[in-house]
Amino acid sequence: MRGGIGDGGVTRTRPFRVVGHSVRRLDAIDKVTGRARYVTDLAQPGMLYAALLRSPHAHARIRSIDVAAARAVPGVHAVVTSADLTWCDPYFGPAFRDRPILSIGVARYEGEPVAAVVAEDEGAGAEALDRIVVDYEPLPAVTTLEEALAPGATLVHTDEPLAGHFADLSTLKPIRGTNVCHQFHLTRGRGVAAFADADLTLEDRYYFPRVQHYSMEPHAAMAAWDEEDGLTVWASTQNPYSVRVELAKMFRVPLSRIRIIVPLLGGGFGGKTYAKLEPITSALARLVRRPVRLAISAQDAFRTVRRCDARVRVRLGLRRDGRLLAAECIADFDVGAYADIGPRIIQKGTYTATGPYRIPNVVLHSQAVYTNTTPGGAFRGFGVPQLAWAVESLLDDAARRLDRDPVDLRRQNLLAHGEEFEPGDTPVDGKFEESLNRAAEAIHWTQATAPDRGRGVAMMMKASIGPTVSEAMVRLHADGSATVLASTVEMGQGARTVLAQIAAEVLAISIERVSVATPDTSITPYDQTTSSSRSTTLMGRAVQEAAEDIREQLLRIAAKAIDAPPAELGLDDGHVVARGTRLAYPALLAERFGMSGGELIGRGIVAPGRSRAPLGGSTPFWEMAVGAVEVHVDEETGAVVVDEYVSVADVGRRINPQQCEGQDEGAVMQGLGHTLLEQMVYDGGQLLNANLVDYRVPRAEDLPGRIRCLFVENGDGAGPFGAKGAGEGSLIPVSPAIGNALARLTGVRFRELPLTPERVWRALRARSKP
Amino acid sequence: MPAIPTPSLSSITLAVNGHRVALEVPTHALLLDVLRDRLDLKGAKRSCDMQVCGACTVLVEGTPVSACSYLAVEADGREVLTVEGLGTPDALHPLQQAFVDHGAVQCGFCTSGMLLSAKALLDEQPRPTEADVLHHLRGNLCRCTGYRKIVDAILACAAGSATAA
Numbered sequence: 001m002r003g004g005i006g007d008g009g010v011t012r013t014r015p016f017r018v019v020g021h022s023v024r025r026l027d028a029i030d031k032v033t034g035r036a037r038y039v040t041d042l043a044q045p046g047m048l049y050a051a052l053l054r055s056p057h058a059h060a061r062i063r064s065i066d067v068a069a070a071r072a073v074p075g076v077h078a079v080v081t082s083a084d085l086t087w088c089d090p091y092f093g094p095a096f097r098d099r100p101i102l103s104i105g106v107a108r109y110e111g112e113p114v115a116a117v118v119a120e121d122e123g124a125g126a127e128a129l130d131r132i133v134v135d136y137e138p139l140p141a142v143t144t145l146e147e148a149l150a151p152g153a154t155l156v157h158t159d160e161p162l163a164g165h166f167a168d169l170s171t172l173k174p175i176r177g178t179n180v181c182h183q184f185h186l187t188r189g190r191g192v193a194a195f196a197d198a199d200l201t202l203e204d205r206y207y208f209p210r211v212q213h214y215s216m217e218p219h220a221a222m223a224a225w226d227e228e229d230g231l232t233v234w235a236s237t238q239n240p241y242s243v244r245v246e247l248a249k250m251f252r253v254p255l256s257r258i259r260i261i262v263p264l265l266g267g268g269f270g271g272k273t274y275a276k277l278e279p280i281t282s283a284l285a286r287l288v289r290r291p292v293r294l295a296i297s298a299q300d301a302f303r304t305v306r307r308c309d310a311r312v313r314v315r316l317g318l319r320r321d322g323r324l325l326a327a328e329c330i331a332d333f334d335v336g337a338y339a340d341i342g343p344r345i346i347q348k349g350t351y352t353a354t355g356p357y358r359i360p361n362v363v364l365h366s367q368a369v370y371t372n373t374t375p376g377g378a379f380r381g382f383g384v385p386q387l388a389w390a391v392e393s394l395l396d397d398a399a400r401r402l403d404r405d406p407v408d409l410r411r412q413n414l415l416a417h418g419e420e421f422e423p424g425d426t427p428v429d430g431k432f433e434e435s436l437n438r439a440a441e442a443i444h445w446t447q448a449t450a451p452d453r454g455r456g457v458a459m460m461m462k463a464s465i466g467p468t469v470s471e472a473m474v475r476l477h478a479d480g481s482a483t484v485l486a487s488t489v490e491m492g493q494g495a496r497t498v499l500a501q502i503a504a505e506v507l508a509i510s511i512e513r514v515s516v517a518t519p520d521t522s523i524t525p526y527d528q529t530t531s532s533s534r535s536t537t538l539m540g541r542a543v544q545e546a547a548e549d550i551r552e553q554l555l556r557i558a559a560k561a562i563d564a565p566p567a568e569l570g571l572d573d574g575h576v577v578a579r580g581t582r583l584a585y586p587a588l589l590a591e592r593f594g595m596s597g598g599e600l601i602g603r604g605i606v607a608p609g610r611s612r613a614p615l616g617g618s619t620p621f622w623e624m625a626v627g628a629v630e631v632h633v634d635e636e637t638g639a640v641v642v643d644e645y646v647s648v649a650d651v652g653r654r655i656n657p658q659q660c661e662g663q664d665e666g667a668v669m670q671g672l673g674h675t676l677l678e679q680m681v682y683d684g685g686q687l688l689n690a691n692l693v694d695y696r697v698p699r700a701e702d703l704p705g706r707i708r709c710l711f712v713e714n715g716d717g718a719g720p721f722g723a724k725g726a727g728e729g730s731l732i733p734v735s736p737a738i739g740n741a742l743a744r745l746t747g748v749r750f751r752e753l754p755l756t757p758e759r760v761w762r763a764l765r766a767r768s769k770p
Numbered sequence: 771m772p773a774i775p776t777p778s779l780s781s782i783t784l785a786v787n788g789h790r791v792a793l794e795v796p797t798h799a800l801l802l803d804v805l806r807d808r809l810d811l812k813g814a815k816r817s818c819d820m821q822v823c824g825a826c827t828v829l830v831e832g833t834p835v836s837a838c839s840y841l842a843v844e845a846d847g848r849e850v851l852t853v854e855g856l857g858t859p860d861a862l863h864p865l866q867q868a869f870v871d872h873g874a875v876q877c878g879f880c881t882s883g884m885l886l887s888a889k890a891l892l893d894e895q896p897r898p899t900e901a902d903v904l905h906h907l908r909g910n911l912c913r914c915t916g917y918r919k920i921v922d923a924i925l926a927c928a929a930g931s932a933t934a935a
Contacts, residue, residue, distance in 0.1 A: 024870060031878030032866040032885065034813020034853035041812040073774060127774055216817045216825055216879040216913055266815065266879030267913050298818045492877025492914040658873040662915055666876065669916030692818040692911070700907035700917040707918055 018504040019721050022658035023511050025497045027264065027490065037263050039220035039236045044291035047222070048077055050284050051125035052296070053115040053132050054303060055107035058141035058372040058685020059154070062103055062134060065115055069131040075124030077288045079132060080116045085283055089250045094242060094274045095172065096181065098157060099338040099375070101250075101279050107136070108156055108337035109372050110685050111303025116280060118288050141372040141685040145311055145332045148179040148371045155179060156337055156370035172343055179370040181335065182343035184350050186364040186614055188422065194326040194361030198317030202398055206390035207752040208735075210309040210334070210680040211673070213379055214697050215491075217266020218301040221281040224291035230257040231282055236265050238272045238489050239529035244521050246275040247282055255521075262519040265491035269670070270378030271305050272491070273531050274341055302690035306680055308333040308345055308368075308376030310386035314353075314394050317361075322404055324413045326361040329353040331387060333376070335368045340377035342368045347615055348463055349383015351422075355391055356432045356461040356624060357413040372685050378531060380670060384462045385732050389753065392458040392736030396743060406740065407440045407457055417716070421461075424612035426619050429724065430650035432459065435626045435712050442646040442708060443628035453643065454745025457628045458736035464725055465532040466617025469607045471525035472542035474503055476550050476600040480574050480585035481513040484546075487527035488539045489519055493727055494659040495535040499543045501655055502720050506547035508571035509585075533623050533725030536655060537718055538606050544720040545604030553600050557592045558583050621717055621724035625649040627668070627733030629704075631741045638761025640676055640742065642704040647733075649709070652717025652724040664709035664730040671734025673698045679754050782846040786811070787855025795842045802826045802837035805852060813853035813882040817911075824910030827883030828852050834890045834909070853882035856889065865889055865927050872923035876914035884910050888924045897928055 030036040067079040082090060082104040090104065091097040103114045115132050119125035142148040142156065156179055173183045195201055222234040231253060237243050240260035248255050265272060277294050285292040296304065310333045317326035331350055335342030350366040399406040414432040415421060421428060439457060440446070449455055473485040484503050490496045500514040507514075517524050527539055555566040558576035561583065568578050575582040590596045611618040630644040647664050654660045677696045681688045689695045709730065717724030735753055743749045748763045777796040784791050786809060795804055805811045805828065814837050815825040821836040828837045829851040830844075857863035862870070865885050875881050884907070891898055891906045898906070903924050904917075912920060 022873070025873075025875060027878065028870045028875050029859045029862075031875045031881050032853075032862065032869050033857065033859055034811070034882050035859075036878045037812070038815075038879070040816070041806075123777075214913055216823060216877065216911065217815070218817065265877060266817075267877045269913070295816075298823070492879075494876070662873050662876055662919060665916035665918045666914045667916075670913065691820060692822040693820055697911060697913065698917075699911065700904045700921060703904065703917050703921070707916070 016505060016721070018501045018511055019655050020653065020657070022656055023497065023501060025494055026500055026516060027496070038217055038266050039222060039234050039263055040295045042222060042234055042263065043293070044222065044224050047291040047293055048118045048120060048288060049122050049125050050281060050292050050294035051117045051122065051129055052113040053129050054300070055103065055110060055112045055114050057107060057136050057138050058110045058143060059139040060107050060136040061139060062105055062107060062114065063137055064135045066133040067115065069133070070117060070128040073124055073128040073131060075120035076117060076128045077290070078118040078284065079128060080284060080287060084287060088283060092246050092250060092275050092279050093339055094341050095343040096339045101283055109374055110687055111300070111374060112337065113280065116284055118284050118292055142179065143372050143682050143685045145334050145369055145371070148369050149332065153179060156372055180367045181339050181370055182346060182368040184347045184364065184366045186351065187362070189361035191361060191363045192326070192328055195315065195317045198325050199320040200398065200401055201315065201317045202394055202401065203313070203315040204394050204397070205751060206312045206314070206393065208310045208386040208389050209753055210373070211307045211678045212302050212680055212695060213269040213271035213305070214298065214301070215267030215269060215271055218296050218298050219272065219276050219304055220293070220295040221277040222291060222293040223282040223285040225286050225289070229253060230259070232259040232261065233278050233282055234261045234263060235278050236272055237262060237278065238268045238491060238531050239274065240487055240519055240521050241526055242529060243275050243278045247278060250279055251282065259520060259522040262489050265489060268491035269380045270382065270531060273378045273529060276304055298692060299690045302680065302687060303374050305340065305377040306336070306374045307379035308335055308342060308383070308386070310334065312387060312390040314390045316394055316398055318398055318402065322402055322409050322412050324357050324359045327354045327359050328363040329387060329391065331366040333366060333368050333383065333386070334371050334373070336371055336373045336375040338375040339368065340375045342376055345378065345383040349387050351615060352384060352461050352463055353387035353391055355388065356415050356459055358415050358419070373682060374687065380667065380728050381462070381732050382532065382728070384460060385735065388458065388460045388732050389735045389739070392733065393739050393749065396740040397749060407436065407445055410459060411436055422614060424618070426622065429622055429716055429718065430624050430652065431712060431714060432624060435624060435648045435650050438710055438712065439626040439628040439646050439648040442710060443630060443644065445628065449630065453630055453632050454741040455628065455630045456737045456739065456741025456744060457626065458733035458740060459626045460729060460732040462623040462729060462732065463615065463619035464534045464537070464621055464623065465528070466608060466613070466615065466619050467610050468528050468534065468538055468617065468620065470527045470538040470542040472539060472546045472604045473525055474543065474546040474550055474602040476507065476585065476589070478586060478589050478596050478599055480509065482507055482509065484514060484516045484543055485524045486516065486539050486543060487519040487521070487524040488535045489530040491530065493663060494656060495530065497659065498536050498655045499539060502540050502543050503547045506544055506551060509574050533728045534620065536726070537621050537724050540720040540723060541606045542604035545606070546602035549602030549604065550600050554585065554588055557588045561588065561591055621719065623725050623729040625729030625733055627730065627737040629737045629741050631738060631745065633742065633746065633760060635764060638757035638759070638764065640738065640755050640760055642672065642738070644706040645704040647709045647730040648712060649726055649729050650712040651726045652719060653713050653715045653722040654711055655721070655723050660711060660726055661709045663727040665707060667727060667731035668707060668709070668734055669698050671731040672702060675735040675738050675753060676755050780843050782843055784845055785849040787852060797843055799842045800838060801828070801840045801842045801845055804842040805837060811852045811854050815879050815882065817879065822911065824883040824887060825880050827886045827910065829886050829890055832890060832893060834887050851886065853885055856885060864931060865924070868923040868927035872919045872926060874915060874919040874923040880910060880912040884912065884920055892928055896931060900925060
């Protein structure tokens with residue numbers, strides 16, 4: 001169904017040839033032989049190198065910047081401050097246009113770019129940075145949620161914010177005179193009044209820390225302007241079209257003049273959504289009239305974007321028989337110095353805070369709060385991990401208080417397949433109970449553990465993005481091979497391989513005959529974003545439609561050629577077959593065009609529009625996952641050891657089973673990172689551990705003793721062949737599953753992450769005191 | 771402001787992937803920059819800049835080093851192996867083949883370093899235990915795969931070579 005997204009499941013009379021098979025990644029050989037190219041592997045003739053000077057203060061007025069000595073450094077082409085950027089609109093941001101290319105009068109976090117250098121080489125650039133003299137007047141800073149929300153707190157932003165480019169964020173709700181830049185509120189049923197009828201009410205507070213994506217490839221961009229004021233940017237971005245519209249506004253250039261090309265990304269995880277380095281790189285290239293490349297260090301990635309930390313207050317009300325009656329979640333998300341996509345994160349994260357459960361009365365309230373810290377942005381899970389940590393922990397406490405088994409209590413309250421989660425939104429499109437049962441069985445939930453081991457379980461549901469648009473083209477070439485044109489970014493997740501599989505399946509050709517074009521806004525059609533676990537479902541459907549469009553064209557040509565009704569024709573191994581005749585695609589194309597050379601173009605547009613769902617559009621699918629874990633604790637050191645982890649994700653159908661496993665194994669390990677190891681630590685406004693020595697991400701040795709990623713596949717997803725999104729869901733249950741296992745093992749409930757040995761050791765010691 | 775020092779230059783000779791190359795490089799030049807910018811060998815990647823992540827791992831005389839913090843002059847007169855010298859698309863090294871087969875590759879940014887680290891391990895210890903592999907990969911981070919498939923690929927490669935031998 002063109003224009004919408006409906007039942008992608010296809011009743012098949014023959015088995016899949018390509019879909020459902022773990023075909024080799026299209027980029028596998030390039031990546032194991034060192035031939036894969038990322039932005040920093042690219043160069044342009046005459047290219048110069050950019051470097052950024054960053055604020056050492058969390059909050060400071062900039063009295064003056066002296067660039068004379070820096071400009072005198074040999075090899076330096078330009079030293080740029082905001083005073084040199086008056087010819088463009090220097091502000092950007094997807095929600096609020098609150099972020100300047102370079103500080104304008106005020107620096108709002110330690111690490112904010114204050115000035116830039118363009119030089120012949122990186123050495124000259126570094127030399128020049130050292131010679132820029134900035135006269136700062138330090139200002140009081142707010143670096144925690146508590147400070148930022150205190151009465152009379154210093155304001156991070158004092159100007160009226162400008163709205164960004166998202167329709168669903170057109171009703172941004174800042175509270176004037178405070179650091180709150182957006183609020184989300186939702187009430188279902190009778191709201192808090194329902195707690196009066198609860199037999200058991202529990203309330204608790206939780207904290208989820210600031211963590212860093214650490215994509216191994218730090219952000220990079222290369223920009224070049226042509227003689228006709230056209231701009232080309234090679235960028236490590238997950239959404240070239242969002243970057244394009246941002247640059248068009250800033251530089252007052254038509255969209256058609258801006259070309260964003262995205263080579264391979266060395267990881268994204270949300271940290272490369274929306275404009276990051278592209279505005280400054282483009283501005284510098286314009287000023288020096290030469291191509292410019294800016295590649296930041298991993299250290300500076302910590303000063304570019306991070307996950308929003310959050311403090312969450314949760315209240316649950318239950319009946320004596322275990323039925324969930326009411327839930328209230330009040331969440332403050334710290335979005336740092338600039339809002340980025342924070343306003344949408346608080347909406348989406350809070351929206352499914354109550355998890356996959358039937359709860360008739362709900363009150364949700366969240367706010368996005370500015371602080372003088374690195375801007376908080378999208379990060380795998382998009383606000384849901386912060387809330388799930390709280391709600392899933394408290395739910396286990398409820399089970400204990402009711403003397404119920406935590407799996408059993410969850411099972412009792414699960415939403416059923418087809419049941420409404422929220423009026424106006426997509427009904428539940430998977431089977432939570434099947435997932436929970438699989439997880440419980442795999443971890444041997446009903447069998448006793450060794451006395452020093454504890455098991456825990458947690459679940460989650462997450463909305464994808466809506467309204468949303470993905471458009472694709474498929475070209476069938478004269479020799480019967482095909483090219484998929486799609487702007488889905490390959491950041492490791494394997495999306496391009498999946499898209500090729502879908503096209504190959506529909507066109508009945510081998511995957512070796514399918515190429516997938518590099519995302520390029522002047523060539524590959526519009527796609528909203530590579531994020532939100534949406535590409536297999538949304539872009540997958542667009543590619544499927546585009547390929548089906550070609551199939552229809554082939555059938556029409558063949559029907560005419562052999563004088564048979566199209567309904568009797570089918571595709572098989574590069575041929576149209578009917579009535580014992582096999583017509584190869586090249587012959588049919590030559591027939592259609594009267595010569596060899598013409599090719600067929602198929603189009604696919606998937607655009608589930610607005611709806612009356614609370615977020616403005618219905619989710620195209622629900623991402624759903626369960627985590628089950630067995631742990632033990634070294635009581636001497638407080639170290640938490642994960643003996644076994646089982647993840648179960650309901651993905652509808654796996655297009656590429658091995659890649660699905662890879663996604664979920666990676667998600668679980670990333671979840672273990674923020675659960676056990678990771679936290680960006682600030683002292684006052686200074687970020688203390690912006691490097692990979694002091695900020696510890698999981699290593700191979702941190703692998704659970706055993707890890708298994710299982711899948712529920714009922715072919716009931718809205719994506720191609722019944723698939724739906726994967727990749728974020730399995731990260732989300734990790735923290736609460738481990739917290740629940742620890743609580744069951746030790747009797748101690750942890751409310752703050754990460755569960756470092758020191759934190760666990762101290763809590764266990766406090767417990768054992770008389 | 772102190773004057774800008776003029777970098778001194780050093781002449782070095784490297785045997786890179788079996789080819790002898792003579793270069794004049796700034797004495798402070800890092801091996802990673804020489805490989806990437808002078809020899810156009812882009813397989814080694816820059817990430818953490820502090821010998822933690824292993825994305826820049828290459829082998830010097832068979833030993834893994836972090837090229838991001840290793841002076842090019844230190845490699846003078848020595849053999850350097852980068853991922854480009856490990857195998858070719860038509861003749862993959864068994865480790866490369868194992869990484870492909872086991873889905874041990876996602877974004878690919880860690881892959882070159884992982885492969886070379888793994889090669890150094892297997893050269894030294896052809897039949898490592900899983901614990902050996904986990905320990906050996908301390909110096910190589912991966913943020914995508916969660917390591918399981920990388921470890922499986924290395925163990926499978928070791929088992930395969932053992933069988934073949």
